[in-house]
Amino acid sequence: MDFALTEEQKMVQEMVRRFAENEIAPVADELDRSERFPADTLRKMAELGLMSMLVPAEAGGTGMGAVAYALALMEIGRACMSHAVTTSVTNMVCEGIYRFGTPRQHARYIPRIASGEYPAGAFALTEPGAGSDAGSLRATAERDGDHYVLNGTKVFITSGTHAGVVMVAAKTDRDAGKAGISVFLVERGTPGMKVSRKEEKLGQRASDTVELVFEDCRVPADSLLGNEGDGFKIMLSSLDGGRIGIASNSCGLGRAALEAATTYAKDRRQFGRPIAALQAIQCKLADMDTQLEAARLLTLRAAHKKERGRPYTQEASMAKVYATEMCQRLAREAIQIHGGYGYVREYPVERYLRDAMAVTLYEGTSEIQRLVISRNLLA
Numbered sequence: 374m375d376f377a378l379t380e381e382q383k384m385v386q387e388m389v390r391r392f393a394e395n396e397i398a399p400v401a402d403e404l405d406r407s408e409r410f411p412a413d414t415l416r417k418m419a420e421l422g423l424m425s426m427l428v429p430a431e432a433g434g435t436g437m438g439a440v441a442y443a444l445a446l447m448e449i450g451r452a453c454m455s456h457a458v459t460t461s462v463t464n465m466v467c468e469g470i471y472r473f474g475t476p477r478q479h480a481r482y483i484p485r486i487a488s489g490e491y492p493a494g495a496f497a498l499t500e501p502g503a504g505s506d507a508g509s510l511r512a513t514a515e516r517d518g519d520h521y522v523l524n525g526t527k528v529f530i531t532s533g534t535h536a537g538v539v540m541v542a543a544k545t546d547r548d549a550g551k552a553g554i555s556v557f558l559v560e561r562g563t564p565g566m567k568v569s570r571k572e573e574k575l576g577q578r579a580s581d582t583v584e585l586v587f588e589d590c591r592v593p594a595d596s597l598l599g600n601e602g603d604g605f606k607i608m609l610s611s612l613d614g615g616r617i618g619i620a621s622n623s624c625g626l627g628r629a630a631l632e633a634a635t636t637y638a639k640d641r642r643q644f645g646r647p648i649a650a651l652q653a654i655q656c657k658l659a660d661m662d663t664q665l666e667a668a669r670l671l672t673l674r675a676a677h678k679k680e681r682g683r684p685y686t687q688e689a690s691m692a693k694v695y696a697t698e699m700c701q702r703l704a705r706e707a708i709q710i711h712g713g714y715g716y717v718r719e720y721p722v723e724r725y726l727r728d729a730m731a732v733t734l735y736e737g738t739s740e741i742q743r744l745v746i747s748r749n750l751l752a
């Protein structure tokens with residue numbers, strides 16, 4: 374067993390850490406307040422190769438691999454969760470197009486995502502009546518000559534306003550249950566696809582979360598990703614990888630919370646000494662550090678298995694449920710250590726807790742991760 378990172382992985386980690394500290398962290402608070410989509414920094418991140426990390430170089434990506442990808446997202450999540458979720462969803466879409474797409478789809482979309490010409494990619498599965506039970510989705514795609522016609526509503530779609538391309542799940546066969554679901558690549562500006570609502574969120578406020586409505590939205594037949602009926606498998610398989618991304622983002626946020634709490638505990642004096650000298654505070658910091666390390670190891674293990682081409686569904690769910698719940702606990706503890714100052718906007722820890730509350734919801738709630746884990750355990 375080797376826990377050491379390769380030289381390439383260390384270089385990616387170092388490069389992204391520098392970028393995140395210099396370019397993302399300084400704007401994170403203002404972006405949270407203004408709820409402004411971070412188009413400028415995302416473009417620079419694409420230039421650094423961070424939007425196509427899971428796609429090999431010969432297909433137009435940067436092919437850094439799943440472990441380097443996890444390390445990069447940990448650095449981005451440490452600086453800003455809005456950037457982190459936008460980046461992880463875009464990479465998931467880019468990888469989905471690579472894994473399931475035709476050469477024409479590769480050539481059309483991967484360079485545009487990789488270069489930053491598209492500010493983001495989006496993944497549209499959830500509907501008003503189909504959340505955790507995604508297989509019950511009702512959007513339809515009917516074949517009409519050399520086109521499909523999409524109708525339906527997708528909710529909570531990350532980057533739905535800005536994405537150059539959206540992976541949309543819809544039923545091509547209404548009577549076939551999950552086996553009737555297919556996926557389409559729908560380009561921004563396609564007539565019939567419109568943003569009908571922008572969500573105002575508790576946290577991750579600079580990420581874009583919208584409702585997308587499809588009304589007689591005609592897409593060419595070659596927009597189909599994979600085969601008709603493969604859509605549910607494509608979306609779930611993409612989410613397996615996506616969960617490593619969300620776990621990584623959460624490790625980054627956990628790290629930020631721990632660092633803020635440690636710095637504050639050393640500075641803040643009560644009873645004539647820094648509160649870091651109090652054992653009650655030391656125990657909190659020790660627990661936070663231990664939980665963060667456990668989450669990091671679970672996440673890197675899942676990424677390592679994925680990179681090796683081994684099955685990793687179980688590991689990804691374990692990493693996701695543990696890391697997301699860890700970052701919520703750490704954000705809460707960071708506020709507790711800051712006392713009253715943790716509850717006001719002068720310090721970043723209140724943002725950390727607001728941002729942390731989303732991660733146990735998207736890409737499968739904690740309850741759904743536990744179902745995946747126990748199903749494997751009991752099989």
Ligand SMILES: Cc1cc2nc3c(=O)[nH]c(=O)nc-3n(C[C@H](O)[C@H](O)[C@H](O)COP(=O)(O)OP(=O)(O)OC[C@H]3O[C@@H](n4cnc5c(N)ncnc54)[C@H](O)[C@@H]3O)c2cc1C
Nearest residue numbers: 496497498499504505529530531731734735736737738740
């Ligand atoms: C900020 C944000 C961004 C998002 N981005 C995207 C995106 O880009 N694309 C996309 O498609 N979706 C996205 N989502 C949607 C997200 O994936 C769903 O919210 C999530 O799948 C849960 O669905 P739901 O909200 O309908 O909750 P429900 O499924 O209604 O669940 C409600 C509660 O019941 C629990 N529950 C449901 N079924 C079970 C069960 N079988 N056993 C135990 N408990 C259960 C859930 O865990 C939850 O606690 C996003 C959501 C948010 C908040």
